[in-house]
Amino acid sequence: MPAPPQHAPSTGYSTVFAIPEFRAVFAAHALSLLGVIISEISLSVLVYDLTGSPLISALTFALGFLPYAVGGTLLAGMADRFPARRVLVTCDLLCAACVAPMVIPGTHIAVLLALRCCLALVSPVFQGTRTATLADILGDGDRFVLGRSLLRIVxxxxxxxxxxxxxxxxxxxxxxxxxxxxxxxxxxxxALLRYGTHHRPPRSRTAAPLMSDSLKGARQVLANPRTRALLLLFWLPPMFAVTPEALAAPYAHDLSAGSVALGLLMCALPIGTIAGELYAGSRLRPATRERIALPLVTVTLLPYLGYALHPGLAVSLLLLLVSGAGSAYTLGLDQWFVRAVPEELRGRAMTLLTAGLMTVQGLGMALAGVAAEYAGVAATVAGAGALGTLTCVVLAVQARATERRDGADHHVTGR
Structure with missing residues (x-):
């Protein structure tokens, strides 16, 4: 089935849901995400029951972040050198095969943690391949952006x-x-991906070893000034943005608030993000989203500076909601990135993007905890806002420079 025209007009999210293949991908995403969440909670509780160690239980969550960089770097070539549907289905079945032994009573704790690592190795390949497939299904125009937005909202x-x-x-x-x-x-x-999506041939045909091909693709993407600037814009702002979530529990304690307040602090940023994406995706034209992307990314972390005043619960929630809404800048970045990367590199580029994003968020959470030990929670969040804003300004200037020099449609060389 041919992909839609690259610059097909879009009238909002309804046009994306009108495409049967996307509905299958959307439903599969919701199901696999549900499985991941249940496995993370269940495995963490199971490990704690077996060991009685909060450290090892927390390590179970950390293992969901750490192997992303390895899988996303060394296995990314799978997203381009094999048919996308085959990769997606295989990844899902591998994940099921990794979880199945965890159910067996008596499974050793080391085996449980090793299987958790295997899940995290597979995840970036699956997510990168799925994102690249969205461009095949929806075209690389506005419908791709809205499809990506819907998956993030879920x-x-x-x-x-x-x-x-x-x-x-x-x-x-x-x-x-x-x-x-x-x-x-x-x-x-x-099953949804196997029977709900069409077979498509590989984007790249090579006899090179998988790891060499994956590393070559990563070098090609990172060596190009335009795509490197966009990747950094995807990666670094979230590294600072996760600080309030990482420190929500100690801040709720500082406010002498209960578990309800903690839940609100954890939910405020995602709610703001969903609201911002829904508004930008349904009410703003594609050209407007691209035009506001860089100005928006430079101010999205500014609300964190309000933590320097040690705000109460209500003001803290407002600051987080406003900052979360600023994440709508990603819709503009999505359009630029899919336009900048040639089709034969698309799977590897999307896998690298996903792996880097998860890795830096895990790093951001760890750094936030370390900083809060010395500076306190409020000062750490405010510091993340200041340093993050400065970083975003520098990245926005670099991205604008590559756009002016190379043009918005600049492409990486595939050689």
């Missing part, structure tokens, strides 16, 4: 709802039984 919504539902689920069933649900969701996602 992810943000899952962060707010999924962990609460997962906690309730563990009241009714044991962690091992809950993990069976994860196996089911991964298998259902694989």
């Amino acid at each position: 992810s943000q919504s899952a962060l707010m709802i999924g962990y609460g539902l997962g906690g309730l689920l563990l009241i009714a069933v044991s962690p091992r039984h809950a993990l069976l649900i994860t196996v089911t969701t991964f298998c259902a996602s694989a």
Whole structure:
């Protein structure tokens, strides 16, 4: 089935849902995300039950971030050298196969953690391939941007709802039984992608070893000034943006607030992000989204400076909502990035983007915790706002310079 025209007109999210293949990808995303959330909660509880160690339980979550860089760098070539549908289905089935042994009573803790690492190795390949496939399904124009936005909205919504539902689920069933649900969701996602999307040939044909091909693609993407500037704009602002979420629990304690306040502090940023994306995607024209992307990214972290005044709960929530809404700049970046990367590199570029984003967010959370030990929570969040804003300004200037020098349609050489 041919892809839609590259610059097909779009009238909003409804045009994206009108495409059957996207509906299959959207449903598969929701199912696999549900499985990931249930597995993270269940595995963390299971590990704590087995060891009684908060450190090892927390390590289970950390292992969801750390292997992203390895998988996204060394395995990225899979996204381009094999048919996309085959890669997606295989990744889902591999994830199901990794979770299935966790259900077996008596599985050693080392095996559980190793399987958790395997899940994280597969994830960036799956996500990068899926993003590249969106451009095949929707074209690389506005519908691609809106499709990406919808997947992010689902992810943000899952962060707010999924962990609460997962906690309730563990009241009714044991962690091992809950993990069976994860196996089911991964298998259902694989079936949706297998029978709901079309076969497409590989984007790149090469006999080079997988890791060499993956590293070559990463070098090609990072060596180009335009795509490198855009990648940094995707990666670095979120590294600072996660600071209030990473420190929500100690800040709620500083405010002498209860668990309800903690929940609100954790939800405020995702709610703002969803609201900003929905408004930009449904009310702003594509050209407007691109025009405001760089100005918006330079101010999105400014609300964090308000933490320097040690605000109460209501003001803190407002600051986080406003900052989250500023994340709508990503819609403009999505359009520029898919336009800047040639088709034969698209899968590797999207996998690199995903791996880098997850890695720097994990790093940002760790650095926030270290800084808060010495400077306190409020000062750390305000400092993240100041340093993050300065970083965003520098990155925006670099991105504007590459746009002026190379043009908005600049492409990486595929050689």
